[in-house]
Amino acid sequence: MTVRHEPVLLQQSLEALQIRAAGIYVDCTLGGGGHAEPIVQRLSGDGLLIGLDQDAEAIARATRRLAPFGSRVRILQGNFRHVAALLHAAEVDRVDGILMDLGLSRDQLEATLGGFSFLRDAPLDMRMNRDASIPTAGDILNGADPKTLGKMLLEYGEEKRWRTIVRAVVKAREAAPIRTTRQLADLVTRALPGARRYKIHPATRTFQALRIAVNDELNALREGLQGAFHRLRPGGRLCVISFHSLEDRIVKHFFQALEKGCVCPPALPVCACGKTPSLRRVHRRPIVPSAAEVKRNPAARSARLRTGEKLSE
Ligand SMILES: C[S@@+](CC[C@H](N)C(=O)[O-])C[C@H]1O[C@@H](n2cnc3c(N)ncnc32)[C@H](O)[C@@H]1O
Structure with a gap:
């Protein structure tokens, strides 16, 4: 019997994305579709979910799972480090929300060939x-x-x-x-x-x-965050679930830098760069799973969700 990957911090990430029925959302780490499916369920016929994964087997599994939703779903195979270019090629300009649930799915961990x-x-x-x-x-x-x-x-x-x-x-x-x-x-x-x-x-x-x-996971994450932020419309949200401190640090620093705006040296008495904050962190501290979730799904134990809302380009 195959055991399905259980989506981590599911309710928390759905809330953080603030899904609008007619919005466009991107799941950069489609995996088994555990987050993607409940996102699509919240969309109307005018909404769209774009699912991305670099693993052909994950794409095949998610394609089967999301087939009932027809044209509300588009699935692309590729690395999220190229998310901006992949969306451009798919003729999608701005999107309302982007999710990254980093690392591996249970299916990948259990696949003997991996x-x-x-x-x-x-x-x-x-x-x-x-x-x-x-x-x-x-x-x-x-x-x-x-x-x-x-x-x-x-x-x-x-x-x-x-x-x-x-x-x-x-x-x-x-x-x-x-x-x-x-x-x-x-x-x-x-x-x-x-x-x-x-x-x-x-x-x-x-x-x-x-x-x-x-x-090359850390560089892919750095480039993916840049690309994802670039494609978000102002007001759109970027939600990232990480599983170890190296990833979490990259996400935290990325959000902090955009939130700060000004890049002048601290010794300068007044700002000369003119840069203003382009992101707001939705919660100051990362959201972690409840004890009940960790008990049900021990793979969630080190998960951390950070969410940023784009303010301007
Ligand atoms: C933790 S799983 C996602 C599980 C999914 N949220 C679910 O609940 O079914 C992470 C997925 O992201 C994919 N992935 C990891 N890094 C990627 C990258 N740089 N580009 C595209 N896909 C990536 C993996 O192949 C894997 O399928």
Whole structure:
């Protein structure tokens, strides 16, 4: 039996989007359509939901789920880092709301071919878009020099024991390439002293780092936020659900910079740049799931929702 991905912070994100029945909304991370479906249900025949995902399988699943809504839905395959251009190509100029629910869906985590999870033995792939001619996690792990590997573990995994892990990887790959998720998970567990007593699996941060590197996730997010903001009409809202501190920091800083407007050095007595705030943060602190949601869906535990409302261009 396949278990459907459960949408995270669903009510909170629907409220934050302030859906108008005749509005145009973009779900940049369509996944299984768990957020998209209730958005479309709130639209009239004049409204439109545009769903975007880079994973062909997610597109196929969401297309089936959203088929009953006919012309109220348009589905595009692509990376949200190109959202502005994708909307332009679809002849959509301004939109009323945009949602990004970052990371992976449960379907992707459980797909054996993806190689995202240390809980399932699979080839080390981790590409969300498997059509893309980009290096897999295995290519990076077996090919990158130790300095690059260390930087990746430190920056993308926030892994304090990066030196130990790099040493273990380099030693192992000298004997034979590391090909599977199980091999990597075992190698990290053996390398870290006391690893068995960790609260999370000792390879969690290594897997996070590789996944971010393979999919260039942080740069995609930075570019996606810019593109999404560009396409919002004034008054429109951008809602972002993130799952780890690296993503959340990028979203927070993006919103803060637009909210501040002025970019003059603090030493300047009066503003010389003339820039005014172009965004308002809808809530000062991120919205997090309730204890009941986390109990029902433990995958929601680190979710954080931030919402910005566009004031002007
Ligand atoms: C957490 S899931 C979304 C789940 C969805 N909200 C639901 O409830 O069914 C994230 C989805 O975003 C997609 N994704 C992640 N990064 C992306 C990017 N840069 N461009 C396009 N899609 C992306 C993934 O392929 C995945 O399907």
